[in-house]
Amino acid sequence: MVRKFVLSFCLVLLGIQLLAQEEVDFKSLQIIDYKKPKAYIIKDITVSGVKYLDHNILVTLSGLLINRPITVPGEDITRAVEKLWKQGLFSDIKITATETPGDSIILDIFLQERPRLSELIITGVKKGQEKDLRETLELKRGVQVTENTINNAKRTIRDYLYKKKYLNTEIDVYQFDDTVSQQNNVNLKIDINRGRKVRIKEIDFVGNEVFTDAKLRRKMKETKRRDLNIFKASKFIESDYKDDKDKVIAAYNEKGFRDAEIVKDSVYKISDRRIGIKIEVFEGRQYFFRNLDWIGNTKYSAAILDRALKIKKGDPYDTEMLSKRLNIDEDAVSSLYLDNGYLFFNVSPTIMKIDGDSIDLQMRLFEGKRVRLNNIIIKGNDKTNEHVIRRELRTKPGDLFSKSDIMRSQREIAQLGHFDPEQFGIEPININQAEGTVDLEYSLVEKSNDQLEIAGGWGANMFIGTIGLRFSNFSIGRVLKKGAWNPIPSGDGQTLSLRVQTNGEYYSQYSVSFMDPWMGGRKPNAFSVSFYHSVRKNTNYVYEVGDEYIKITGASVGLGQRLKWPDDYFTLSNSISYQLYRLNDWGGFIISNGKTNNLSISTTFARNSIDWPIYPRRGSQFALTLQVTPPYSLFKEDMWWQLSESEIADATTKTTDEYNPLTATYTLDQAISYAITDRENQTKYNWMEYHKWKYKGSWFIKVWKDMVLAANTEFGYLGYFNKDVGHAPFGKFKLGGDGLSGYNMYDDDIIGLRGYENYTLTPPYHTSYKNGNVYEKINFELRYPISLKPQAVIYVLGFVEAGNAWESIDEFNPFKVKRSAGVGLRAFLPMFGLLGVDWGYGFDQIPGNPDANGSQFHFVIGQQF
Numbered sequence: 001m002v003r004k005f006v007l008s009f010c011l012v013l014l015g016i017q018l019l020a021q022e023e024v025d026f027k028s029l030q031i032i033d034y035k036k037p038k039a040y041i042i043k044d045i046t047v048s049g050v051k052y053l054d055h056n057i058l059v060t061l062s063g064l065l066i067n068r069p070i071t072v073p074g075e076d077i078t079r080a081v082e083k084l085w086k087q088g089l090f091s092d093i094k095i096t097a098t099e100t101p102g103d104s105i106i107l108d109i110f111l112q113e114r115p116r117l118s119e120l121i122i123t124g125v126k127k128g129q130e131k132d133l134r135e136t137l138e139l140k141r142g143v144q145v146t147e148n149t150i151n152n153a154k155r156t157i158r159d160y161l162y163k164k165k166y167l168n169t170e171i172d173v174y175q176f177d178d179t180v181s182q183q184n185n186v187n188l189k190i191d192i193n194r195g196r197k198v199r200i201k202e203i204d205f206v207g208n209e210v211f212t213d214a215k216l217r218r219k220m221k222e223t224k225r226r227d228l229n230i231f232k233a234s235k236f237i238e239s240d241y242k243d244d245k246d247k248v249i250a251a252y253n254e255k256g257f258r259d260a261e262i263v264k265d266s267v268y269k270i271s272d273r274r275i276g277i278k279i280e281v282f283e284g285r286q287y288f289f290r291n292l293d294w295i296g297n298t299k300y301s302a303a304i305l306d307r308a309l310k311i312k313k314g315d316p317y318d319t320e321m322l323s324k325r326l327n328i329d330e331d332a333v334s335s336l337y338l339d340n341g342y343l344f345f346n347v348s349p350t351i352m353k354i355d356g357d358s359i360d361l362q363m364r365l366f367e368g369k370r371v372r373l374n375n376i377i378i379k380g381n382d383k384t385n386e387h388v389i390r391r392e393l394r395t396k397p398g399d400l401f402s403k404s405d406i407m408r409s410q411r412e413i414a415q416l417g418h419f420d421p422e423q424f425g426i427e428p429i430n431i432n433q434a435e436g437t438v439d440l441e442y443s444l445v446e447k448s449n450d451q452l453e454i455a456g457g458w459g460a461n462m463f464i465g466t467i468g469l470r471f472s473n474f475s476i477g478r479v480l481k482k483g484a485w486n487p488i489p490s491g492d493g494q495t496l497s498l499r500v501q502t503n504g505e506y507y508s509q510y511s512v513s514f515m516d517p518w519m520g521g522r523k524p525n526a527f528s529v530s531f532y533h534s535v536r537k538n539t540n541y542v543y544e545v546g547d548e549y550i551k552i553t554g555a556s557v558g559l560g561q562r563l564k565w566p567d568d569y570f571t572l573s574n575s576i577s578y579q580l581y582r583l584n585d586w587g588g589f590i591i592s593n594g595k596t597n598n599l600s601i602s603t604t605f606a607r608n609s610i611d612w613p614i615y616p617r618r619g620s621q622f623a624l625t626l627q628v629t630p631p632y633s634l635f636k637e638d639m640w641w642q643l644s645e646s647e648i649a650d651a652t653t654k655t656t657d658e659y660n661p662l663t664a665t666y667t668l669d670q671a672i673s674y675a676i677t678d679r680e681n682q683t684k685y686n687w688m689e690y691h692k693w694k695y696k697g698s699w700f701i702k703v704w705k706d707m708v709l710a711a712n713t714e715f716g717y718l719g720y721f722n723k724d725v726g727h728a729p730f731g732k733f734k735l736g737g738d739g740l741s742g743y744n745m746y747d748d749d750i751i752g753l754r755g756y757e758n759y760t761l762t763p764p765y766h767t768s769y770k771n772g773n774v775y776e777k778i779n780f781e782l783r784y785p786i787s788l789k790p791q792a793v794i795y796v797l798g799f800v801e802a803g804n805a806w807e808s809i810d811e812f813n814p815f816k817v818k819r820s821a822g823v824g825l826r827a828f829l830p831m832f833g834l835l836g837v838d839w840g841y842g843f844d845q846i847p848g849n850p851d852a853n854g855s856q857f858h859f860v861i862g863q864q865f
Contacts, residue, residue, distance in 0.1 A: 037071050040105035046098070049111045051183070053089070061087060062095075062109060072097070072105065080109075088146055089114055117143045118178040118185035124192035129164075133157060145175065145186055153190065161194055165235040168195035168272070200225045200236055201274035207263070207281045211251065216279075219251045220244035223277070236267070236275060245279070252283060256316030259284030287317035290358035296365035300336055305363070308333045317359050322349060326363075330407075337367060341400035343428065343438060344368030371401045374430070374437040380444035384418045384473060388493040391518060392416065395440055401428075406440070414612050416493060418473055419444045420790040421612050447790040448830045449473065453499070453861075464507060468499035470833075476514070493517060501534075509534035519559075526560035526573070538586070550586045552747070554579035560604075573604040579747060581730065589746075590729040592674075594682035598730065598747075602627040610700060614793050614828050615785060617708050622697035627731075629689045633722035641684035643676060651675045681729075690728040693717045694749070706788070712779040716749060717809060719773075733772040735805040736761035738838075738858035751777060752858070753803045754840030755820025760852035762805045774812045777803030783826075793828040799840070818844040818853070826860070836860035 045064055047055040062080040070076045081093050092112035099106040120139050122130050137153055154171045161169045170193040178185040203225045205213045217225065222240035245262055252260035265279040290313055294302045309325050326347050327334045337345035346366045353360040376397055378389055392412040394405040406426055414421040425443030432438070453468035475492035478484040495515040502508040511532035519527035531554070538548035558575030562568065581596040583589070603626050610619035633640075643651065655675040659668050666674075695715045703709050716733045720726055732748045736759050739752020748770075753761055762772040779801035786794040802817040822840030829835065838860060842853030 037073055039069055039071050039103075040100065041103055042066050042068055042070055042107060043099075043101070043104035044106045046106070046108045047111065048108055049092075050113055052113065052116075053111075058084070058109065058111065064107065064109075070105065084109070084111065088148065089144060091115075113184055114144050114146055115175075115177075115184050115186040117141060117145050117188060118181055119187045121187065121189040122192065123189070124194060125161075129160075133160060136160060139188070145188060150175075150188075157190070157192060161192075163235070163237060165197040165199060166194045167198040167236065167275075169193065170195070196273045198236065198273055198275055200277060201270050202276045204276070204278050205281060206278065208283065210255065210257065210283055210286075216248055216251070216281075219247045221247060236277075241277075248279070248281070250320065252281075253320060254316070254318045256286040256288055256318060257284050258287050258317055258319070285357055287354070287357050287359050289313060289315045289317055289361065290355070291352075291360040292363065293352075293361070294363045294365065296367065299340070299342070299367055304336070305333055308336055335403055338401070338403035339405075341370035341372065341402070342367050343371040343401045343431070344433065369433065369436045371431075371436050371438050373397055373399050373401060373440055374432075375439040377429075377439060377441040378444065379441065380419075381446065383446050383491055384416075384493065385475075385491040387521070388416070388418075388491070389413060389442070389444070391521075391524075393442075401438060409442075411609075411611055413442070413444070415608075417449045417613065418446060418493070420447045422788055422790070445790070451830070451833045453832065464501055464503045466499070466501045468497070470498075471496045474514075476516070505537065507534075507536045524562045526558075528558040528560075528575070529556070531555045548585040548587065549583070550589075551582040552579060553582075554747075558602075567607075569609045570605070570607045573602075573606070575602045576600070577602065579730075591681045591685060592678045594678075594686070596682075596685050596688060596730070598629065598688045598728075600627050600629045610698075614834075615706075615708075615783070615788060615795060616698075616700040616710070617702045617706060618700055620697070620699045622695070625692075625694045627690075627692040627694075629687075629691075631721040632687050632689050633725050639724065641680045643679055647679065648676055651679055684725060685729055688728045688730065689721050689725065690731065691719045691721070692731060693719070703782070707782065707784045710779075710781040710783060712777075712781075714751065714775070714777040714779075714803075716751075716775050717773070719809070727771070727773050732762075732770055733775040733805055734759045734762045734770050735772060735775050735777070735803055736852075737856075738860060740859070740861060751775060751803070753777060753801060753818065753820065754799070754822055754824075754838050754858050755842030755853060755856050756818065756840075756846070757849075757852045757856065760846050760849055761803065761818055763807050771807050772805035773807055774809050775803065775805040776812075776814055776817070777801065778817075790830065793826075795826050797824045797826065798822070799824065799838075818842065818846075820853075824860070834860065 042064060043066070045059050045062075045066060047058050050058065061083055063083050064070070064076070064080050077095050080095060084090060084093050090111045091114050092110075094110040096108050096110065097105055098108050117139060118141060120134070120137075122133060125133065133156075136156055139149070139153065143149065150173050154173065157171055158169050172191045172193075174189040174191065175186050176189070178187050200223065203213075203217050203220070203223070205216050208216060211219075221244060223236065223244040245265065249260055249262065259282070261282050261284075263280045263282050265277065268276050268278065270276050289311055292306065292309070292311065292313075294305050297305060300308075308331070311322065311325060325332055326349065329335075333347065334345055344366070345368055348364045350362045350364055351359055352362045373395055374397060376390070376393065376395055378386055381389055392415075393409045394412070395402070395409050399405070410424060410426060413419060414424065423443075423445040425441075427441050427443070428438045429441050430437075430439040449472045451468075451470040451472070453466060453470070471488055471490070472495050473490045473492070474494040474496040475484070475489040476494055476496075477492060478489035481489070494517070495513075497511070497513045499511045500509070509532065511530065513528065513530035515526060515528040517524065517526045519525045533551075533553045535549060535551050554577065556575050556577035558573060560571055560573035563570040563572055577598075577600055579598040581591075581598070583591055583593055583596075586592050604623055605625075606621070606623040608619075608621040610616035610621055652672050652675075655672045656668065659671055661668075664671065693716065695713075697713045699711045701709045701711075718727055718731060718733065720728070730747045732746065733751060734748050735751045736753050736756040738754070738758065739750055750759075759770055762770040762775075764771060779799060781797045781799045783795050783797045786796065798821075800819075800821045802819045804813075804817045806812050820840045820842045822838055824836055824838035826834060826836040836859070838858045840856050840858065842856065844853060846852040
């Protein structure tokens with residue numbers, strides 16, 4: 001009542017002020033008799049006193065019109081003043097008659113504008129808080145200063161500091177003229193007294209017997225009391241507190257306490273820095289499900305619906321769980337119908353009887369008519385051609401409406417990588433219930449997924465620079481079309497990759513690859529082709545290029561297809577590849593001179609059901625690969641590589657002639673032995689033979705919100721066909737470190753294991769030549785996203801992992817592993833791909849290398865699977 005009285009009193013004062021400010025000041029008073037109002041025709045209207053506002057607009061706002069009649073004195077002038085005053089822009093308004101020629105009148109509207117802001121001064125807060133407040137307030141120079149402006153500023157500041165735990169903030173606003181400016185400008189000084197931060201000291205519950213105080217406090221996710229856990233905030237925010245009270249009642253409802261309620265609660269002051277909260281609850285009695293009856297079901301029997309519901313007699317009466325099992329969960333009852341065209345399906349659980357602590361429910365179903373898809377509409381694909389999207393859809397015109405097919409279509413489109421999954425939209429439109437048809441509209445937002453790689457690093461005692469381009473939405477069919485190079489032909493979902501690594505004269509590598517996921521455009525048969533060439537030359541101690549080198553040239557062609565069995569997440573890929581290795585006086589390796597050929601066929605059997613390749617939250621992926629060469633040795637004589645006596649004599653003579661005792665680091669006999677062995681190895685490994693098995697598997701489970709647990713397993717084995725020939729000299733497994741291939745001349749598989757230096761987990765431990773022919777690795781990561789926006793996907797992680805490598809399968813022991821743990825950060829930038837940094841600690845020492853484990857930082861470039 002007091003507030004209403006004060007408001008009414010202010011309105012009366014405002015009305016008196018308006019009347020007092022109306023002034024009609026005629027210069028020719030002798031021609032006007034105020035006792036007898038006279039009618040005039042408005043000849044002209046002028047505006048004075050304002051500098052920044054449009055005069056014509058102000059005249060229009062007044063409601064006065066030229067060539068219209070007006071009675072003076074009269075209500076027209078009063079209404080004009082009221083209309084202008086309502087704008088809130090003026091501190092003084094006067095309307096005067098400047099001339100009255102005959103029956104005409106010329107009026108002048110004098111307006112005194114409210115002052116404008118010249119400078120804003122904020123005191124009493126830290127610099128960072130002052131910056132935030134200025135951005136939030138948006139009080140820029142030139143803004144009109146009104147009472148509303150000041151009140152809004154106070155409210156905004158108080159809300160901002162309230163969230164910072166300052167509950168007793170006092171704000172004073174001072175307005176004073178700007179003495180420097182000659183215009184109607186003022187300065188505002190906002191003096192803030194934040195007071196001391198107020199935290200929650202205690203949260204007590206009364207009336208609770210089912211749950212302890214500690215359990216109920218854990219249900220309150222945002223409202224926490226002050227304790228030793230520095231990661232929990234203890235600030236009091238009204239809206240969060242209200243939500244947390246609802247969570248307390250929800251905890252009771254989940255256990256069947258349907259009558260539970262908060263009787264009353266209070267927030268009380270303990271001290272200037274602490275408050276307490278007291279919540280009184282009424283628990284009521286616990287209820288249980290008893291009889292569940294289904295009516296209206298013709299498609300499925302009650303037994304099938306009971307199995308889908310997964311709620312049994314005697315379970316606590318939980319309405320939230322009931323709602324999830326009926327409509328929300330992926331395998332809910334509604335999914336049975338929505339996957340079979342029943343778009344209008346609806347189920348209403350109705351309480352039929354409450355008998356003591358037991359509740360009987362009747363599930364009233366409306367199945368409706370089956371619906372078929374009419375039109376499939378795709379919007380938002382500004383760059384990607386529509387056929388690239390449409391061929392991935394599991395929803396076709398004429399098909400029955402299916403929720404599972406829609407969700408699968410969403411996953412397949414997300415796997416393309418061309419669209420932002422966080423802005424993906426699917427909406428049934430143009431529903432025709434009479435004809436049983438519906439249109440389905442897919443709303444997409446394109447995102448760039450082409451990548452540029454520019455990197456530099458140190459490897460093999462040299463600096464290596466890398467530049468790479470990856471075009472993930474390439475279109476080879478538009479290469480010759482005019483206007484397609486903008487900047488490159490794109491839109492067909494093909495991938496073109498170009499990469500160059502070099503440090504100048506000593507090392508260089510060039511590679512190019514192309515992949516079309518739908519070769520021919522009719523079936524999902526992925527065609528790929530690649531080519532690469534690398535050269536590494538040796539240098540002496542003054543970095544002069546010598547004649548020693550290793551050159552590798554390779555190419556591969558692959559074809560993959562999607563399978564329908566065991567399910568349609570499976571794929572089968574086959575490829576044939578060839579590498580030519582050429583060596584000349586290349587020291588430190590099993591072969592020093594000659595050529596080695598590697599012709600192999602590779603088959604990969606894989607399954608991938610993850611929902612998003614960049615930050616998977618559910619699903620799994622695994623791949624089993626077999627790479628095999630022809631078993632050449634089975635068609636040759638035993639020990640065919642051994643030299644004849646004449647060949648041995650030739651090698652001996654040549655080595656003796658070239659031997660220089662002044663520069664040699666070994667004896668002549670040793671040099672002859674090395675030369676003979678090298679020639680034999682050239683023959684033995686002229687055509688490499690091996691069988692190589694690799695397995696990788698990953699599982700992703702959403703733990704809480706977008707927090708994900710990722711579990712990974714890996715295994716690799718390089719085998720041989722002939723024990724006398726042994727393992728192939730190329731294609732080894734190198735374990736340890738960051739897992740970046742970088743400088744890799746021997747076609748090895750580089751496997752990271754954080755907490756250890758690169759390759760240090762690969763035997764033999766004391767030499768640079770690694771002979772890892774078997775390895776295993778297990779890894780667990782707990783990931784939580786900071787940002788899932790298309791501009792940057794960023795997440796933090798914690799990991800534990802273990803692994804090891806062995807020279808032979810006979811030495812393999814799955815329980816003898818090297819362990820590590822640590823934390824990391826990942827950022828996926830569309831232009832550069834996945835980047836990251838990890839800190840890991842290796843717990844186990846490496847024989848002969850005491851510095852290989854311990855605290856290690858690792859950098860990550862590129863998605864790893």
